[in-house]
Each structure stands twice: as structure tokens, then as C-alpha cells.
Amino acid sequence: MISKLSEEESYALLRDKRIARIGCIAGDEPYVVPLNYVFDDHSVLSHSLPGRKLTAMRENPRVCLQVDDIKDLCSWKSVIAYGRYEELTEPTERARALNHLLSSFPKLTPVESLSAEDAAAPAPVVFRIRVDSITGISEGWG
Amino acid sequence: MISKLSEEESYALLRDKRIARIGCIAGDEPYVVPLNYVFDDHSVLSHSLPGRKLTAMRENPRVCLQVDDIKDLCSWKSVIAYGRYEELTEPTERARALNHLLSSFPKLTPVESLSAEDAAAPAPVVFRIRVDSITGISEGWG
Numbered sequence: 510m511i512s513k514l515s516e517e518e519s520y521a522l523l524r525d526k527r528i529a530r531i532g533c534i535a536g537d538e539p540y541v542v543p544l545n546y547v548f549d550d551h552s553v554l555s556h557s558l559p560g561r562k563l564t565a566m567r568e569n570p571r572v573c574l575q576v577d578d579i580k581d582l583c584s585w586k587s588v589i590a591y592g593r594y595e596e597l598t599e600p601t602e603r604a605r606a607l608n609h610l611l612s613s614f615p616k617l618t619p620v621e622s623l624s625a626e627d628a629a630a631p632a633p634v635v636f637r638i639r640v641d642s643i644t645g646i647s648e649g650w651g
Numbered sequence: 652m653i654s655k656l657s658e659e660e661s662y663a664l665l666r667d668k669r670i671a672r673i674g675c676i677a678g679d680e681p682y683v684v685p686l687n688y689v690f691d692d693h694s695v696l697s698h699s700l701p702g703r704k705l706t707a708m709r710e711n712p713r714v715c716l717q718v719d720d721i722k723d724l725c726s727w728k729s730v731i732a733y734g735r736y737e738e739l740t741e742p743t744e745r746a747r748a749l750n751h752l753l754s755s756f757p758k759l760t761p762v763e764s765l766s767a768e769d770a771a772a773p774a775p776v777v778f779r780i781r782v783d784s785i786t787g788i789s790e791g792w793g
Binding site: 528530531532533534537538539540541542543545569571572573574575577579581582583585587589591614616 | 670672673674675676679680681682683684685687711713714715716717719721723724725727729731733756758
């Protein structure tokens with residue numbers, strides 16, 4: 510049987526995980542990609558090089574984050590969180606978020622690797638998605 | 652370094668996997684959920700009970716399927732496929748797709764479990780997403 514997760518249980522999954530799938534609207538079509546993130550103070554923090562995802566989120570800032578823990582077909586949890594895309598441009602705020610990300614991902618992520626190898630590469634954009642609603646469901650768990 | 656997958660490599664990942672994240676547009680916001688599927692003849696086959704996902708796909712049939720294989724932060728593949736949602740209502744076609752799904756998922760999925768327990772439950776909707784474009788990228792693979 511499928512059960513609803515409480516808001517607290519849903520936030521716990523979002524807090525624990527490091528990979529979400531982020532859905533946004535690109536032009537007039539949906540666009541979904543994996544996203545490495547950390548959760549901090551009701552916000553998902555992440556970073557990205559310029560590309561289709563950033564263009565889409567700048568145009569349509571309301572985004573959907575989907576996070577799950579799937580053991581098998583009959584034992585899983587899944588959470589959907591909505592929030593608004595906000596770029597972190599203030600230097601202290603940006604550095605704090607980037608430090609938080611890098612401490613959670615000790616191996617350099619693709620964004621930093623590319624930047625480190627090529628001084629002319631664009632700086633990664635650091636952003637926050639402040640979660641304003643969250644729901645979750647589970648089956649066969651615990 | 653991140654590399655592009657060929658169309659053939661992208662289809663191979665979509666063919667091999669059984670869980671996608673499907674992105675659609677629900678009203679004016681993106682909506683992303685996990686989806687169990689099988690791939691058959693250039694189409695993703697799946698099924699669902701009535702709900703937000705089906706309502707969204709009926710209104711906005713263009714959907715995005717995201718499938719990945721993530722070993723760790725620096726070793727992963729991810730594919731994005733676009734296609735059009737089509738309900739399978741013709742009995743032979745519907746039965747064939749459902750048989751294909753059930754043979755790929757020997758344990759009853761939530762949809763069938765619910766229907767089996769409650770004769771008054773709505774019949775699952777069986778649908779196809781005929782893929783018309785696919786792209787993929789990978790890092791640190793093979």
C-alpha cells in the first residue's frame with residue numbers, strides 16, 4: 510500500500526539525499542536533469558555552468574525537485590518539492606553556499622573541474638531553490 | 652570530462668533501464684515523478700492510475716523522460732528523451748503493452764495491487780510515449 514509521508518519525513522529525505530531530479534519549463538516543454546545539491550535552511554543549494562537548465566530557470570523560476578530512495582519496485586520513498594530559483598550573486602552568500610557544496614562533495618564536481626582546467630571558462634552560477642511546498646509518498650518502507 | 656553519448660548509446664541506456672523520471676507540465680508548473688517502464692519499438696510503455704500525472708499529460712502531451720546510471724559523482728551517464736503521450740485504448744494493443752510491462756515486473760506494481768484489492772478501483776491507464784528525440788551525456792565511464 511502506498512502511504513503519504515508527513516512533511517517532516519519528506520524534509521528528512523530531501524535533507525539526507527544529494528541527488529535530485531530537477532524539472533523546469535524550457536520554452537514550452539518540460540526539462541528534467543539530475544542535480545547534485547545540499548539542503549540548508551529550507552533551501553536546496555546547487556551550482557551549474559550556463560546552459561539550458563539555467564536559461565530555463567531564469568525564464569520560469571518555479572521548479573520541481575524530485576528526490577527518492579528506491580530499494581526495489583515495492584519498497585521506495587519519493588518526495589516532490591516546489592520552490593523558486595534564485596541566483597546567489599552577493600559574494601559572501603555565494604562563497605558560503607559554494608563552500609557548503611564543496612564540503613559535501615569532496616571530489617571536485619564537473620563544474621569545478623572544467624573551470625580549473627580552463628581559466629577562460631565561465632564561472633559557475635551558484636543558486637538556491639527555497640522550498641515552499643513539499644509532499645511525499647512511500648510504499649513498503651520500514 | 653563530460654562527453655556526449657551517441658544516439659545509439661543513448662537508446663541503449665533507455666532500453667536497459669526500468670525506472671525513468673518523467674517530467675510534464677501540470678497547469679503552469681513542472682511536475683516530475685519516477686516512472687517504471689519498458690522500452691519497446693521506439694516507445695516507452697507504462698501505466699498509471701488516474702492522478703496528477705495523467706491529467707498533466709493529457710493536457711500537455713509533450714513529455715520529457717530522464718534516465719540515468721549514476722555510480723558516483725564522477726562516473727555517470729544520463730539520457731533525456733522527448734516524446735508524445737498516447738493512451739492505449741484499443742484492447743489488443745493495451746493487453747499487449749500490459750503483458751510486456753507485467754513480464755518485466757514480475758512483482759505486481761502498486762497499480763495492480765490496488766486494483767486487485769478493490770474491485771471498484773479504476774482500471775489503470777496504459778500509455779505509450781513514442782520517443783522522437785534523445786540525447787545523452789556521460790562522465791568517467793568505461
